[in-house]
Amino acid sequence: MPRTTPVPALAAPAARVHDSLVLEPRDVRFDWARLPLHWVPDEPMATHILNVLHLLLPEGERWFVKVFKEALPLVRDEQLREEVLGFIGQEAIHAEAHQEVLDHLLGQGLDPRPYVRQVAWVFQRVLGERPGLSPARRHEALIERVAAIAAIEHFTAFLGNWILNSPGLDRAEADPTMLDLLRWHGAEEVEHRSVAFDLLVHLDPGYARRVRTMAMAGPLLVHLWVRGVRFLLAADPTLDGRLRPSWREAYRITKRGLLPNPVKSIRSGLRYLRPGYHPTQEGSSSQALGYLATSPAARAAAGR
Template sequence: MTISSTPEGVSVAPRHMHFDIADDLKTLWHGNDTFRTAFFNALSLQFPDGEQQFINAVRLYRDKVDDPKLKEEIRGFIGQEALHSREHKHYNEALKARGYNIDAIDERFRRHMAWVGNLPPSRQLAGTCGAEHYTAVLANAILRHPEWMEGATPDMEKLWRWHAIEETEHKSVAFDVYRHCVGNERLRRIVFLFVTWNFFKYTFLNTCSLLKTDGKLWSLGTWIGGINFLWGKPGVLRKCMPDFLAYFRKGFHPWQQDNRELIEKNLNELELKPSAR
């Protein structure tokens, strides 16, 4: 019985990338804009521990999956997320070297991750599906709207687009495991509410922490520009809202948004090879 719903032409396997971005992170790397730089840096701060939790949650159910295709994709998912975690650890260490209090930010998020890690396995996996939905929607947006990264340094742009490509490739893996092993639609939606609160909470808190160190926490101009970026024009979060909310639909599945052409287009532009099984 085939459980995997990853479509033809998409494979889930890690690319062994490394990005030398320490010098970029000494600057306002996103178009010399304080808020945009802080926002993307704030997202990065959640990835090492968050993606390790995704790996842990899927591993709890790995032995219950007998579909060879999905089992192979689970291995690829773990490999991709492990490499994302590694690269974002390097990213975050460079932020620490710049003078940000990354230890305090990490401690705040790790307390939350420790709490998540003590939840029942079904809730951990449901939470992973919800969080993976946020990363998949943001990944789609980054790939579909390259102008949102306009002004970013070349290496930083490549890192975020590489991450977005692989988040898109594996966006249904945890979901397929959940659908096969748990299958509780009510739990899936309820847990997504908690994931939504925590995603926005920690992104906001991290952004504020970084802006405080930059001396811009109380800068009206910085916040006006940031609110415009997120909710006005181009409206990064505003334009993502319909896709975020699609998760509540009955019968929702990540590949209902079939964006295979974006994977191929961005792989070609970045001169990256398709992942091989």
């Protein structure tokens, strides 16, 4: 069970915040045969704003796994090492689950591959390992990537907490299989929300890197998300380019509870910049584990 007392960001590198966090990779499976293209009924823009997750996450989470595997030899705390291994296992399954949705979209006539190639370029070339660096600079670049992941994981935990508390999607009669995917994933993001941050503090307890990488990761995510929405709306074969993204439409959808409140998202990002911040201040582990105990996909995985 996670401790309730947060560890200051400026604490010693070996700071520990969990007594017995055991991260279990759940081998979930989903049947997408009946998933409609607009799985939020009569809301193609809401559907595609959320579908950007499927565009970003497979490449992003494969990058997370690669970086954390590279960082493992640097971990000197055995409990943190076990948490990092559990994080790697969960993220690998997340990537494959969202990849299946991309394959389903392709079968419905929406080809996501042009945009996914752009995302892959960002993670592999812009954020990836650079050849020819000295050992010292390679070490520094690795910690910088860990810090970027900690910043991104802050937002995935925010989204996970939102999806666990989003009755608007139920009222809109969103597809139950997709809701289970999003809430299973969201619950695991809340469950392991501290791991990337704790790894960063273990490798670099300073504050400056945390601020710098959030200043990079936040705008990058917004940019990729907006581009992803534009791409999906243009590529949707049922829309014929008739629907264009607009902030007014996004505001209407948010008021219906179908999207997270952008003001709350910004406030969450600002909380990350507080010197004494720790991810245990976000979301509820008990709520996340409660959903995982009832999720149809997670229960089926536990029974296999």
